[in-house]
Amino acid sequence: MKIQTKIALIFTILTSGIIVALSVFIYTFGSESVSNSFYHRLEVRADIIGHAALQKSKSTTSIYYDIKERHLGDLPFEQHHIIKNGEIEKAKQLKERLPMPPAFYDNIVRKEPARFFKNDTSYVGLNINQAGKTIIVLSSAVDLYGLEEIENLKKLLIVGFFISMIFVFTFGKLFSTQVFNPIRRIIRNVKGISAHNLHQRLDVAGSNDEIDDLTHTFNDMLNRLEITFEIQNNFVSNASHEFRTPLTVISGEAQLGLSVEGMPAAAKSSFEVIYKEAGKLEHLANSMLKLAQTGFDGTKEQWSPIRVDELVLSVKEAVDKIIPDNRVEIDFNHLPEDEAKLTINGNQTLLTAALSNIVLNSCKYSDNKPVNIIISSDETHSIVEIEDFGIGIPDREIAQIYVPFFRASNTERYKGFGIGLPLANNIVKKHNGTIAVDSQVGAGTSFKIFLPHSKAAF
Ligand code: ADP
Secondary structure, X not given: OOHHHHHHHHHHHHHHHHHHHHHHHHHHHHHHHHHHHHHHHHHXXXXXXXXXXXXXXXXXXXXXXXXXXXXXXXXXXXEEEEEEOOOHHHXXXXXXXXXXXXXXXXXXXXXXXXEEEEOOEEEEEEEEEEOOEEEEEEEEXXXXXXXXXXXXXXXXXXXXXXXXXXXXXXXXXXXXXXXXXXXXXXXXXXXXXXXXXXXXXXXXXXXXXXXXXXXXXXXXXXXXHHHHHHHHHHHHHHHHHHHHHHHHHHHHHHHHHHOOOOOOHXXXXXXXXXXXHHHXXXXXXXXXXXXXXXXOOOOOOOXXXXXXXXXXXXXXXXXXXXXXXXXXXXXXXXXXXXXXXXXXXXXXXXXXXXXHHHHHHHHHOOXXXXXXXXXXXXXXXXXXXXXXXXXXXXXXXXXXXXXXXXXXXXXXXXXXXXXXXXXXXXXXXXXXXXXXXXXXXXXXXXXXXXXXXXXXXX
């Protein structure tokens, strides 16, 4: 999940926590105050009824009822039960009929507030003494208005909660988008910088904040990288250049030696070894030079239409020169009928170097077992698949095979420098192509090179 969404979510969760807590507080406080006021109104009525029942004369009793009737009125479903001294049977029956718990009656005896609520009905109990007489009044009523008010409050809080959540999430998202805009700009700029345009720098917004610091830090790092790249590149290209001339001389001399008639067998085999090893070194020096050229702003190569089958034949020729006893087979059975699907636009020398590095690896890492090159195409690409039955590449190391100088952990037995695949990858990328690898340790490896064919361009 993106940090931006995370911030909006955390913001929403925190705010929703606060709103829920506030809503619970408002709801509890509101319903408590509504029910307390209703209990109070019921208790006042119970008190009047109780005192009316304690009066000796009927006229005084009716005064109490009159006052209640005139000034207080009846509550919905209002009911009163009076228990006088000694009415044990009546008290028992009421206790069974009414839902109040024993604690309610204990409170009445102790003259403490006795209140109870069940099934929307509020119950109160009073213990009234007057002139030595004691009676107990049990009263109940339903607070229709109050219950409706509480219900409305609940609905209001729930609806308010969801509406505020939508607002909070939307504003959170807008806010975090705003905050991350400069970082997104930096990411866009950094993505556009590669070894090919290392001179490019990030724009400094001039806001004097952490983002500006980050931009300056990136630019400083790019300065250092550019210098290091240039030094490394110059060294690699000068060194490989310098190596090439003496190597060409060595292999020319070895060839000349081999052509001398009547040469003793031992000397001939020495010349053969010199010729073969000089060829390998020449290939290495050329690869290093090309890696330096393709990895950095190097030469402008000549591009022309190339037939992939011819390209593969020139690769085979290059491989034959270095490993004369190779067992590379070219499979032409899957050639597309449409010639345009077989023609790509590119640089023949670079592509030959790229593919021959991959084929040479296949021969090397399979101890010269058979290697198949299959040429085919799909709607957009010409495909060259190079398949071997060698040692394979460990799963967790596959991602690193294009890193210059990387060598997998199972290659101790084999000589190499780790520059063949990075070079091949650079060259294929320059041709807007891709390489797909499928490998299994102990079973073999398949490299599929996809190069956009000219048909796709039309
Ligand atoms: P190297 O000179 O080591 O062959 P490369 O750059 O050509 O360097 O290859 C990088 C690494 O990729 C090799 O060291 C090897 O571990 C792995 N690799 C490449 N091709 C194969 C293959 N056909 N079979 C097994 N491993 C391979």
